[in-house]
Structure formats: C-alpha cells, structure tokens
Amino acid sequence: xxxxxxFDVTMSCSGCSGAVNRVLSKLDGVSKLDISLEKQSVDVVxxxxxxxxxxxxxxxxKKINDGKIVA
Amino acid sequence: xxxxxxFDVTMSCSGCSGAVNRVLSKLDGVSKLDISLEKQSVDVVxxxxxxxxxxxxxxxxKKINDGKIVA
Numbered sequence: 001x002x003x004x005x006x007f008d009v010t011m012s013c014s015g016c017s018g019a020v021n022r023v024l025s026k027l028d029g030v031s032k033l034d035i036s037l038e039k040q041s042v043d044v045v046x047x048x049x050x051x052x053x054x055x056x057x058x059x060x061x062k063k064i065n066d067g068k069i070v071a
Numbered sequence: 072x073x074x075x076x077x078f079d080v081t082m083s084c085s086g087c088s089g090a091v092n093r094v095l096s097k098l099d100g101v102s103k104l105d106i107s108l109e110k111q112s113v114d115v116v117x118x119x120x121x122x123x124x125x126x127x128x129x130x131x132x133k134k135i136n137d138g139k140i141v142a
Contacts, residue, residue: 012086019087019132059130061090 002031005053007042008066011035019060027056040065073102075141076124078113081134082106090131098127114141 011017017037024033024044030053032045044053050069057064082088088108095104095115101124103116115124121140128135 010086013084015081015083015087015133016090019090022132023130056130059094059127060132061093062086 002045002047003050004070005044005046005050006068006070007044007054007057007064008040009042009057010063010065011037011040013037016062020057020062023056023060024053027052043070073116073118074121076115076117076121077139077141078115078125078128078135079111079137080113080128081136082108082111084108087133091128091133094127094131095124098123111136 009020011020014037017035020042021035024030027048029048030044030046034043042057046053054067080091085108088106091113092106095101098119100119101115101117105114113128117124125138
C-alpha cells in the first residue's frame with residue numbers, strides 16, 4: 001500500500017538536500033521522491049511506514065521541523 | 072579503550088558539517104570530535120569501533136572519500 005508523507009527539513013545548500021536525497025533513494029520501497037531546497041521540503045511516496053522514513057531523515061542530522069502523513 | 076579515526080568527508084556548507092556533528096555528538100562513547108568544513112575532515116576519539124563511526128557518518132548521506140584508523 002502506497003503512502004505519501006511530507007516533511008519540513010532545514011537544508012542550507014545543495015549538499016544538504018543531496019544528502020537527504022541519497023539516503024532516501026537507497027531505501028527499498030520509495031517510489032517517488034521530491035526534495036526542494038527552496039521550499040525546505042521533502043515529499044515521499046512509499047510503501048514503507050512513516051517512522052522508517054522519519055528515522056532515515058533524522059539520521060542525516062538535518063533538523064526535521066514538521067512531518068505529516070498526507071495520504 | 073580509546074581509538075582515533077580520521078575521515079575525509081564532502082561537506083559543502085556549515086549545514087552539512089553541522090549535520091555530521093549532530094549525529095556523532097549523539098553517540099554514547101565519543102569523547103572528542105573535530106569537524107572541519109575547511110579541511111573537509113572529521114576526526115573522532117572514541118571507544119566505539121571503526122564501523123560504528125563509519126556507518127553513522129554514511130547515514131548522513133555525505134560522501135566519505137577516505138577513512139582510516141589513526142590510533
């Protein structure tokens with residue numbers, strides 16, 4: 001089953017957003033990934049649960065300001 | 072027993088180096104941490120093993136260009 005999650009993440013440069021992209025891309029089960037440095041946002045479509053995605057982003061050391069299940 | 076490890080890590084901004092600092096600071100058993108954005112380096116004194124430190128840095132999504140056990 002596919003879920004959609006949205007996170008507000010502090011990313012200061014393309015190195016920051018690239019790092020978040022790298023760790024999420026490596027996960028098996030992520031079907032869509034939209035990371036915006038401009039919007040400071042991370043949108044994920046996946047069959048993985050919310051906590052798995054949250055924890056993967058948290059382990060990058062980036063600050064997660066908000067997170068929610070969109071669908 | 073205390074070990075010293077050195078890593079060359081690609082960090083583009085203070086957000087990048089801050090993220091690496093955050094995840095390593097959270098580890099129990101890291102007694103000294105020296106992260107330089109200018110030198111693109113991460114130096115760690117810890118009683119944890121090399122792989123634990125390596126994997127923690129790898130999970131930030133930053134590129135590790137080199138790593139070695141100094142002492």
